[in-house]
Amino acid sequence: MRTIRQLGTAVALAVAVACAGTGCTVIQVSGPYTMNEASGGDPLSKPFQRLIATPPQPDWSPEQTLRGLQAAMAAFADDPTVLPQYLTADALKSWTPSGAVTVLDDLMQFDPPEPGGDEPVQRVTLKGRQVASIEEDDTYVPQAGNWARPFDLVKAREGGYRVNKLPDGLILTRSDVDRAYRPTKLYYLNGSTQDRIVVDNVRLRLKPEETYAKVILERLLKDPSGVLRGAATTAFPAGTKVQSVTSAEDERVVVNLSGPLDLLDLSGEDALMAQIRYSLNNNDVAKGRGISVLLDGEPYTSYEPNTDDLRWLDNGGNNAYYVSKGAVHSMSKEGPGSAVAGPAGQQRQGYSHFAISKQGGFVAAMTSTGISVAPLTQEGQWQEVIQGTDLTPPSWHRDGSLWTFDQKNRVVLRYDHAGKRGPEVVSAPGLEKLDVTRLRIARDGVRVAVTTGKNLAQTVQIGALTVTGGLALGNVRPLMGTEAGDEILDIAWRDDEHLLVLVQSKAQQILNEIDVGDGEVVEIPLKDRLEALAALNERVLAAADAEKAGSKILELNQDQSWTPKIDSDVEIPLFPLG
Incomplete structure (x- = not known):
């Protein structure tokens, strides 16, 4: 149900x-x-x-x-x-x-x-x-x-x-x-890499004298909400104004702007158009329609609805993986697949809590002494990049950096894998007094989910990677809590707005999908006991509890039922990032 x-x-x-x-x-x-x-x-x-x-x-x-x-x-x-x-x-x-x-x-x-x-x-x-x-x-x-x-x-x-x-x-x-009021999705740019848009969920009041489209764009010209403050940026220069938003005879949406934009400088027009079209399309205002942007009545940029341009929603790869006997395998549509290249595809004891980087280029795993990384190439080798015996499972950022929380010293650590630098301590003022047990960075490269608590009531907290004034994990706020004695078994980002949380209560297991914007909770029915999750948009994979339900990987169907995909010798499913 x-x-x-x-x-x-x-x-x-x-x-x-x-x-x-x-x-x-x-x-x-x-x-x-x-x-x-x-x-x-x-x-x-x-x-x-x-x-x-x-x-x-x-x-x-x-x-x-x-x-x-x-x-x-x-x-x-x-x-x-x-x-x-x-x-x-x-x-x-x-x-x-x-x-x-x-x-x-x-x-x-x-x-x-x-x-x-x-x-x-x-x-x-x-x-x-x-x-x-x-x-x-x-x-x-x-x-x-x-x-x-x-x-x-x-x-x-x-x-x-x-x-x-x-x-x-x-x-x-x-x-x-x-x-x-209307629930509204606004789209800004990732503050660190600026290669992806980030959704900001707000409630906007409709205005009798203005179209909803103009209300959306006028709000888009302002700063994002507090949950993304310092973490998301914009392609609109300060001083930009929305003069009008109208429909042309060919049903195109015509947005007329004014301000410091330059008709001779189109360096930021792709990002600006991405913010406009996703903010209008995903609020069902201009869906399926072309968009023309004017600057003081002169053509500036345009978007055609048949354009296959998804780079602003890049999730870092959509291939599924799984771990079997300590070795990482790619997952086929039918289920079982071949081992990945290099040492990560070789059976080995002592490696756990695997994570796949953007586009499946590297694998990170925990060992008894820290976190190691191996490239998915035949000549690759495992290399320990973060030392420690009290680290949370690794999480990749879309920029190629690797993140964890040092539970002993209560600090966030970041290893710059591309530059081979670190690990460095990242400021996280909202986490200093929390008993952090997991840290998961969303595929947008901005939102971060952490779980806290070991023995008493456990919580899920949501923060953001801010870049204003230096890199930090800020804007931390509670998303959900559990009853005393309940245990959060795993979390996984399904998309930019939804987090899956698997909880073991005293009576049963509960799998919730939580909208991090407005707190709405959808409970996903369970048949088998689960122990690990992986998700990417419409695909949700789960590892069954080997002792209670047997070793297998399950996939969630559209009708909310579960189908076994791999039925033996499996540990956890994986997607890149998330």
Whole structure:
């Protein structure tokens, strides 16, 4: 069975509340407002319902006033004139919409004021379950926990109530976000090699006066979100502006830019076009259509949809491998294949946790004294490149460097295999106090997944390789945690956005596919007990637990069933990088 759920952060950020007796009113917060359709007929946009909020009314109770205030918050981006009408002069002076947007479940509760009714100040508490926040950099961060906030209201001379003090920021419901925001994929350049694009998942608010295509490109001109800050860069020079995004008669998308780009200098036009076309195509705005980019109305560059150009999504090779009796083999479509060339293809004891470099040029493996590397050539030899007895399994970067975490000294190590230099210590301030057990670099060369914990609750953390101010592993944040006693058996990058996590709980094994952008979790059904994973886009391979299920390699099918590919004398599957 395939189940989907939303992953909360490791720490609940809200205060627990309870509703007891008759002093708590439950209402569906969805108004007062009216709707009208916006951007419904433009092929470069997405239709959505524009919310039109109602000003406070003289006969409204404190609860109805707060209900109207929340609706005015939901409409604030389209019409900022209604919300101030709910505030006293003092509240209006101190309040700002800036800051993270709080996203609550649709079902909210109001604790009404105590009976009496003539007090100058009426305190009403709004309660609900927080499901997410939308940060100022447009990052959608799932949350889990109860939320409560008191509001003080005073009677207005013209009748009704006004809010006397309002904490900064906006409060939206899940329905508000679903109606007015769209999950959006923005594409930037890998900061270190700049030979590949990197996806940045954000939530963008639709604008009635602009097409979704223009909203996307205007956001693309800004810095990436915090999770990629310092790790991704752009081909757009500072000062570039989007003048217009239109459809031509031949259905081509025409993007007109202005700014410091030079019609006589096309050195960065391939990367710039890659950012534009993937950001438009992968949000289903310009899919299958040609794109022309103009600079102040003059032709600058173009893209044809039949162009077979996938270099900006290069994954470093798609050949599958497996290990049998200590020797690395290539994997055929049917399953078993031949041993690779050189020493890595020879049966040998004492080598484990193999990793394949970009395009299958080198193999790394752990030994009792460190990490060794061998080229896949007949004349190659194993060479120890990182010494240590407390290292995590090796992980290749797309630039040819080899990475591990020294558990004894709690530092990240990088060996520059191309330059034969190192290992060097890489700054990783977010990992200094963590008990790191695995480190896996994604094929985009930017995102990094690490597992932590050995005896107590274990976690998966996500970071990024930043290059601003020197190479570092930064932007570390928790992705998921386990219950005490559960064990993370393996992790594998499936693609730039999804991480596979295999967990052994007290009762069963669980294989989850986690979207590292919004935390959505898809549980993949298991039949056999597994012990190792390898993945690349649509292909997922797993090694069965030899003691429980027999020595075999399984492949995941589209219907979520598993097919045996190799049924004896196998240890682990492998793909390059990841």
